[in-house]
Amino acid sequence: MTEKSENQISSLQPKLVVGIALALAFSLLLATIFLPKNDSYILYFDSPTDTKTSLPAIPNTPSTTDVEDTSSVESSKVSSTAETSSVVSTVSSTPVVVEENNIINYKSRQTYSMMWKGIENLCKEYPEFLSYSVYGKSTKGRSLPLVKMGTGAKKGLIVAGIHGTEHITTTYALRCIEDYCRAYVNGGRYGNYNLVDLFNKYTLYIVPNCNPDGSEIAHNGDSPLVSVANFKRWEYKANANGVNLNRNFPFYFDGINLMKNPKPDNEYYKGPSGGSEIETKELMELCNENSFSFMLSLHARGNITYWSDVITPNAGGITSGLCSKIQSVTGIVKTSSPTSNPSSYGGGFENWFRYTYQRPGICVELMNAGITGSTSGNEQNFDSHTIWYKTKYLFALTMDYVS
Numbered sequence: 479m480t481e482k483s484e485n486q487i488s489s490l491q492p493k494l495v496v497g498i499a500l501a502l503a504f505s506l507l508l509a510t511i512f513l514p515k516n517d518s519y520i521l522y523f524d525s526p527t528d529t530k531t532s533l534p535a536i537p538n539t540p541s542t543t544d545v546e547d548t549s550s551v552e553s554s555k556v557s558s559t560a561e562t563s564s565v566v567s568t569v570s571s572t573p574v575v576v577e578e579n580n581i582i583n584y585k586s587r588q589t590y591s592m593m594w595k596g597i598e599n600l601c602k603e604y605p606e607f608l609s610y611s612v613y614g615k616s617t618k619g620r621s622l623p624l625v626k627m628g629t630g631a632k633k634g635l636i637v638a639g640i641h642g643t644e645h646i647t648t649t650y651a652l653r654c655i656e657d658y659c660r661a662y663v664n665g666g667r668y669g670n671y672n673l674v675d676l677f678n679k680y681t682l683y684i685v686p687n688c689n690p691d692g693s694e695i696a697h698n699g700d701s702p703l704v705s706v707a708n709f710k711r712w713e714y715k716a717n718a719n720g721v722n723l724n725r726n727f728p729f730y731f732d733g734i735n736l737m738k739n740p741k742p743d744n745e746y747y748k749g750p751s752g753g754s755e756i757e758t759k760e761l762m763e764l765c766n767e768n769s770f771s772f773m774l775s776l777h778a779r780g781n782i783t784y785w786s787d788v789i790t791p792n793a794g795g796i797t798s799g800l801c802s803k804i805q806s807v808t809g810i811v812k813t814s815s816p817t818s819n820p821s822s823y824g825g826g827f828e829n830w831f832r833y834t835y836q837r838p839g840i841c842v843e844l845m846n847a848g849i850t851g852s853t854s855g856n857e858q859n860f861d862s863h864t865i866w867y868k869t870k871y872l873f874a875l876t877m878d879y880v881s
């Protein structure tokens with residue numbers, strides 16, 4: 479191709495482009511005027527009429543009830559029933575529920591399954607400091623949980639939930655475990671206590687619920703195995719056999735004459751014989767297999783410690799002093815005189831422990847004295863009902879005192 483012919487072609491190109499553009503514009507004009515306006519045609523150019531099908535699913539805004547009954551993870555699950563696009567703009571600002579204690583939801587009563595899930599998650603979070611096992615089975619076959627916290631050679635025992643309705647003691651025990659673990663890994667300072675020092679000395683054996691059948695009956699719709707007199711679900715204190723476990727230990731068992739009903743009862747039945755119940759046997763075995771320096775049995779009726787009876791007026795020579803210390807730190811009032819009525823001390827776990835080992839065994843009624851009636855505390859008001867800001871030091875001060 480010569481230089482002249484190249485120049486001729488280049489001079490033709492702008493004219494060609496303009497011509498093609500004009501032809502296309504004219505074609506589009508004709509199409510707009512003459513083509514039919516049916517739906518199939520319009521669909522290619524407009525948005526789909528059913529916009530809902532293409533929107534992303536919308537996370538639920540958790541209601542108060544959801545948060546109480548499930549973990550914060552579950553409350554953020556995606557809803558498949560979300561409907562309106564107007565909510566989409568608010569999704570990113572939906573608050574994430576983060577509790578101070580984000581493993582144990584202490585604002586919710588701990589059902590059996592929640593308790594175990596919490597124990598497992600705590601042990602995953604603090605594997606060097608915390609472990610768990612099953613120390614036996616309940617009357618209905620539920621696993622009895624034992625959590626070990628600390629690394630020390632000395633042992634202390636904490637038992638919660640011996641009375642079914644007093645579920646808040648289970649919540650309290652689990653919250654303590656989490657709170658103590660967090661403080662331990664963050665330097666150990668816990669109020670006036672050094673948890674690193676205390677747990678180098680001690681391992682706490684913590685039973686978050688020694689009567690899971692009773693608490694499932696009281697708070698989760700389960701049923702006793704036998705016909706129970708005076709049955710009131712929300713005030714149910716016994717095990718699945720209608721036996722009050724804190725009157726079932728083989729300690730002055732025959733002296734108990736205030737058990738109003740000789741048959742399975744909501745509260746007032748000591749059982750056919752001392753140590754007849756599997757839950758009682760398992761606790762006794764746990765104590766016999768370990769040399770516990772002290773035992774705290776957690777209850778939720780009142781704001782008081784029961785630490786003395788005429789048989790064991792000051793077990794180990796230190797129980798009185800320990801309870802004075804508990805009162806000064808936590809505000810939980812120390813009873814003034816030894817229990818003298820066999821109906822009050824016969825068959826009691828703490829009484830049996832003191833007599834058997836001559837060491838402190840104390841019934842600790844955690845609840846704010848102003849909280850009475852059938853509720854035995856309500857997790858929605860956990861902090862005020864347990865007077866948490868003071869009672870949370872119970873484990874630490876006891877380890878410190880019984881050194």
Ligand SMILES: [Zn+2]
Nearest residue numbers: 641644777778
């Ligand atoms: Zn109780």
